[in-house]
Amino acid sequence: MENREVLVDVKNLRTFFYTEDGVVPAVDGIDLTIHRGEVVGLVGESGCGKSVASLSIMRLIANPPGKILSGEIFFHGEDLLKKSDEEMRLIRGDKISMIFQEPMTSLNPVFTIGDQISEAITLHQKIDAAEAKKRTIEMLRLVGIPEPERRFSQYPHEMSGGMRQRVMIAMALSSNPELLISDEATTALDVTIQAQILDLMRGLQKKLGMAILIITHNLAVVAEMAEFIAIAYSGKIVENASAREIFKTPRHPYTHGLLQSIPRFTERKTTEPLPAIEGMVPSPYHMPKGCSFNPRCPFATERCREEAPELEELSPGHLVRCYHPIEY
Amino acid sequence: MRDYIIRRILGMIPLILIVMIVSFGIFSLVPNPFAALTENPRIKRADVERLKHAWGFDLPWHLRFFRWFGGVVRGDWGPSLLFPGSTAREVIGRALPITMRVMGLEFLLALIIALPIGILSAVKQYSITDYIVTVISFFGMSMPTFWFGLLMMMFFSVLLKRPSGMPLLPAGGLMTPGLEDAPFFVKFGDRLQYLVMPVAVLAFNSIGGWTRYMRTSMLEVIRQDYIRTARAKGVPERFVINRHALRNALIPIVTLVALSAPIVVGGAAITETIFTIPGMGSLIIQAQIKADYPTAMIALMLSSILVIVFNLVADIVYAWIDPRIKYS
Amino acid sequence: MAENAIDAGKKKNQKTAEDFTYIGMVLHRLTRHKLAMAGAFMLIAIFLFVFVGPLIWRIDPNLQIESLEGLLNPASAAHPLGTDDYGRDVLARMFFGGRISLFIGFVSAITAALVGTLVGLVAGYYGGWADNILMRFTDAMLSIPTFPLLIALASILGKGIWQLIMVIVVFGWMVDARLVRGMVLSLKEQEYVEAARAIGASANRIMWKHLFPNTLAVLIVSTTIGIGGSIIYEASISFLGFGVQAPFASWGNMLQNAQQYIWTAPSLIIYPGLAIFMTVLGFNFFGDGLRDAIDPKLKL
Numbered sequence: 001m002e003n004r005e006v007l008v009d010v011k012n013l014r015t016f017f018y019t020e021d022g023v024v025p026a027v028d029g030i031d032l033t034i035h036r037g038e039v040v041g042l043v044g045e046s047g048c049g050k051s052v053a054s055l056s057i058m059r060l061i062a063n064p065p066g067k068i069l070s071g072e073i074f075f076h077g078e079d080l081l082k083k084s085d086e087e088m089r090l091i092r093g094d095k096i097s098m099i100f101q102e103p104m105t106s107l108n109p110v111f112t113i114g115d116q117i118s119e120a121i122t123l124h125q126k127i128d129a130a131e132a133k134k135r136t137i138e139m140l141r142l143v144g145i146p147e148p149e150r151r152f153s154q155y156p157h158e159m160s161g162g163m164r165q166r167v168m169i170a171m172a173l174s175s176n177p178e179l180l181i182s183d184e185a186t187t188a189l190d191v192t193i194q195a196q197i198l199d200l201m202r203g204l205q206k207k208l209g210m211a212i213l214i215i216t217h218n219l220a221v222v223a224e225m226a227e228f229i230a231i232a233y234s235g236k237i238v239e240n241a242s243a244r245e246i247f248k249t250p251r252h253p254y255t256h257g258l259l260q261s262i263p264r265f266t267e268r269k270t271t272e273p274l275p276a277i278e279g280m281v282p283s284p285y286h287m288p289k290g291c292s293f294n295p296r297c298p299f300a301t302e303r304c305r306e307e308a309p310e311l312e313e314l315s316p317g318h319l320v321r322c323y324h325p326i327e328y
Numbered sequence: 329m330r331d332y333i334i335r336r337i338l339g340m341i342p343l344i345l346i347v348m349i350v351s352f353g354i355f356s357l358v359p360n361p362f363a364a365l366t367e368n369p370r371i372k373r374a375d376v377e378r379l380k381h382a383w384g385f386d387l388p389w390h391l392r393f394f395r396w397f398g399g400v401v402r403g404d405w406g407p408s409l410l411f412p413g414s415t416a417r418e419v420i421g422r423a424l425p426i427t428m429r430v431m432g433l434e435f436l437l438a439l440i441i442a443l444p445i446g447i448l449s450a451v452k453q454y455s456i457t458d459y460i461v462t463v464i465s466f467f468g469m470s471m472p473t474f475w476f477g478l479l480m481m482m483f484f485s486v487l488l489k490r491p492s493g494m495p496l497l498p499a500g501g502l503m504t505p506g507l508e509d510a511p512f513f514v515k516f517g518d519r520l521q522y523l524v525m526p527v528a529v530l531a532f533n534s535i536g537g538w539t540r541y542m543r544t545s546m547l548e549v550i551r552q553d554y555i556r557t558a559r560a561k562g563v564p565e566r567f568v569i570n571r572h573a574l575r576n577a578l579i580p581i582v583t584l585v586a587l588s589a590p591i592v593v594g595g596a597a598i599t600e601t602i603f604t605i606p607g608m609g610s611l612i613i614q615a616q617i618k619a620d621y622p623t624a625m626i627a628l629m630l631s632s633i634l635v636i637v638f639n640l641v642a643d644i645v646y647a648w649i650d651p652r653i654k655y656s
Numbered sequence: 657m658a659e660n661a662i663d664a665g666k667k668k669n670q671k672t673a674e675d676f677t678y679i680g681m682v683l684h685r686l687t688r689h690k691l692a693m694a695g696a697f698m699l700i701a702i703f704l705f706v707f708v709g710p711l712i713w714r715i716d717p718n719l720q721i722e723s724l725e726g727l728l729n730p731a732s733a734a735h736p737l738g739t740d741d742y743g744r745d746v747l748a749r750m751f752f753g754g755r756i757s758l759f760i761g762f763v764s765a766i767t768a769a770l771v772g773t774l775v776g777l778v779a780g781y782y783g784g785w786a787d788n789i790l791m792r793f794t795d796a797m798l799s800i801p802t803f804p805l806l807i808a809l810a811s812i813l814g815k816g817i818w819q820l821i822m823v824i825v826v827f828g829w830m831v832d833a834r835l836v837r838g839m840v841l842s843l844k845e846q847e848y849v850e851a852a853r854a855i856g857a858s859a860n861r862i863m864w865k866h867l868f869p870n871t872l873a874v875l876i877v878s879t880t881i882g883i884g885g886s887i888i889y890e891a892s893i894s895f896l897g898f899g900v901q902a903p904f905a906s907w908g909n910m911l912q913n914a915q916q917y918i919w920t921a922p923s924l925i926i927y928p929g930l931a932i933f934m935t936v937l938g939f940n941f942f943g944d945g946l947r948d949a950i951d952p953k954l955k956l
Contacts, residue, residue, distance in 0.1 A: 594803030
């Protein structure tokens with residue numbers, strides 16, 4: 001595992017939004033490494049900056065109001081933040097692609113899905129229209145859409161949410177990307193459809209071998225897929241380790257809290273409610289002093305309220321941002 | 329699609345009927361439409377009586393309506409009182425093409441200017457360009473067309489003169505007398521001069537509203553998810569705007585442009601009067617001043633039908649742009 | 657998503673906004689809207705001009721100077737804006753003409769909004785054939801070129817201020833009717849209306865007590881913009897001689913004869929037209945700001 005080639009290396013990424021009501025430090029120190037062909041989960045509650053981080057990797061942050069203040073995003077050793085707009089555009093949809101949360105609104109309503117997938121293909125591959133259509137139908141079949149020839153000329157409104165998300169996946173994978181970013185791609189779907197889409201992504205990952213960054217608020221989604229998991233809180237990574245370690249020995253109190261709030265069907269003896277993390281995510285305008293988790297943390301001390309901890313490697317490959325990591 | 333168009337055409341019938349009833353009703357309310365004629369010492373009493381009979385004013389109103397209705401449908405529109413010796417049909421036949429020419433040019437010019445400027449204003453929201461465009465659009469919407477017409481006339485026909493001492497642009501009319509047999513290009517150029525001011529005056533008003541609406545519509549569209557999808561697959565920014573965003577943004581514009589048709593036809597009436605253009609608008613007004621109600625009635629009805637037909641065209645364009653329109 | 661962060665930020669803002677009343681919040685947003693404030697200043701200036709002006713400049717607007725030298729005078733100390741073709745003082749006529757133009761604008765726009773509201777409420781609330789007939793009629797009215805018909809009506813009803821107001825109302829209610837109907841259609845599905853119906857509230861009560869107040873904010877915006885439109889209609893009709901009649905002045909009828917003097921006394925065209933333009937611009941700016949303050953997504 002160690003000798004796998006590093007694909008993406010995000011170092012101390014900071015993306016802020018400058019709104020009328022003040023500055024929002026949406027991403028304030030995110031570090032993330034993704035190796036070639038690896039599945040990584042980035043997990044956190046809404047507002048923790050995980051989506052902004054993924055849009056920053058794609059350089060899709062609207063400026064204004066957003067701005068990537070500092071940090072580096074190495075892709076194959078080259079800093080994406082130093083690329084020109086045109087260079088970056090050629091990477092998007094080709095080497096790195098992305099699927100989004102809302103399949104109902106993520107496809108353009110006035111073009112056929114065939115048009116929209118073919119467009120992605122002809123943008124990045126030097127092939128003619130007939131060839132692109134063939135490839136599009138092939139992709140539709142690959143993502144499990146029945147009757148792809150007929151579906152080719154249908155409009156998004158003629159399809160269900162699950163089907164549309166399959167179309168989005170087909171579009172994202174049409175140029176054989178090295179990295180697929182899935183931003184809450186299953187959140188808006190029904191539970192059964194959710195499982196189907198996750199299965200599909202897992203199968204395609206095995207088949208095509210691309211790396212996947214799964215952004216989600218739901219640890220259960222990444223439990224079965226991700227090899228590594230990064231936990232984000234208030235724009236920072238608070239814990240980063242292999243999936244196994246995150247689930248077995250979570251060291252950060254926040255990760256621990258998140259795991260406690262997952263329903264477990266095996267030990268269901270009592271009717272007591274699921275433990276939830278006390279308190280609220282802090283307002284981005286009023287970040288607490290010190291560790292941003294301190295107001296909700298059962299172990300917080302004077303030090304946590306004064307200074308912010310750094311991300312430290314507690315054991316090989318297990319990084320935690322906490323002064324009082326849980327010991328096992 | 330064909331069924332849709334047929335259904336739309338059938339849907340026009342009740343509208344046209346209502347418009348006919350209103351046109352008829354309004355002029356039937358005139359206490360004595362022949363009062364002006366009766367007072368005119370040069371018109372013989374017998375002639376007035378003959379006219380009254382010809383128009384069915386010796387009948388109860390409902391019978392008169394059916395008689396008028398039948399006449400209209402058969403194309404027998406009666407004599408013109410405004411231009412003795414001509415039939416109403418001939419008079420209107422002369423005026424209608426003139427109005428359609430002015431309006432056609434006006435719509436074309438306004439669309440060519442308003443749409444790109446509205447898009448520019450939206451893409452560069454809050455820039456200086458945007459502010460200037462916004463303020464000028466409001467000027468266009470707030471300027472009474474007739475006053476703007478008078479200002480233009482003051483400037484281009486009174487203040488600015490050619491070396492020959494002639495006004496830079498003619499203050500009114502359709503063409504320079506004596507040029508009837510001139511070569512095509514001379515005639516064309518000559519007529520164009522006469523159209524510059526009326527068309528510009530009318531267009532400025534439409535441009536104001538349409539620019540504003542295009543901007544709003546575009547702003548609404550560019551923050552949609554599918555625009556982000558287009559960017560994420562590497563579509564160049566100008567195609568994101570011109571292909572993905574524009575077609576969606578145009579959908580509400582079609583409705584707006586169709587809705588503004590009666591205002592433009594109405595505006596044409598006053599502009600035609602100022603610039604002494606013998607079109608439908610000035611015909612309706614002249615006919616009313618001279619108590620030629622039969623002509624006014626038909627001219628008003630035809631102008632309304634023009635608007636209804638325009639709306640039909642808009643409906644078809646609408647269905648063509650937006651695949652979500654249900655044909656059934 | 658990026659919106660999450662911004663939403664989170666807005667929540668904080670809303671907390672402080674909750675301390676305000678709804679009106680307070682709208683006012684707060686309005687004062688931050690540059691165009692709205694520009695519009696407000698323009699309107700205040702015009703109101704002061706029209707209503708305070710005559711208290712300072714006490715000249716009879718209908719006083720005619722009975723000598724040829726008194727006609728079409730350029731600006732002078734005795735007549736700061738000159739005299740018109742009857743030798744009347746243009747400044748004094750501007751004051752009184754403005755009063756009439758504004759009066760017609762206000763009364764007709766508000767009445768049109770009321771008529772439109774009534775039609776929209778009935779069509780939206782009852783639905784079915786009532787809706788069908790009313791909306792077909794509204795559509796037909798919307799396809800008749802307004803202006804020629806305004807003149808037709810003006811010539812039937814006779815010429816005068818009240819007739820003119822009626823004419824503008826007859827052709828000014830349709831947009832509000834559609835607007836209100838659209839809102840009522842979505843409002844009547846909401847629980848509290850269902851509840852009111854369930855406890856047996858009368859249709860009248862539901863319409864005026866539950867539905868109408870919810871359309872009010874939007875109606876205020878549309879009426880503000882409508883006043884500007886009505887003033888233009890007044891001016892256009894009076895300009896053609898079908899509207900406000902002598903001896904009354906209105907900004908529109910001051911322009912009526914002015915076209916003849918475009919070569920000799922162009923100022924006769926400039927002043928009343930500029931006053932109309934500034935007033936309408938003021939209402940449009942202010943209305944735009946009001947819409948943004950009430951609901952930026954509103955389509956008007």
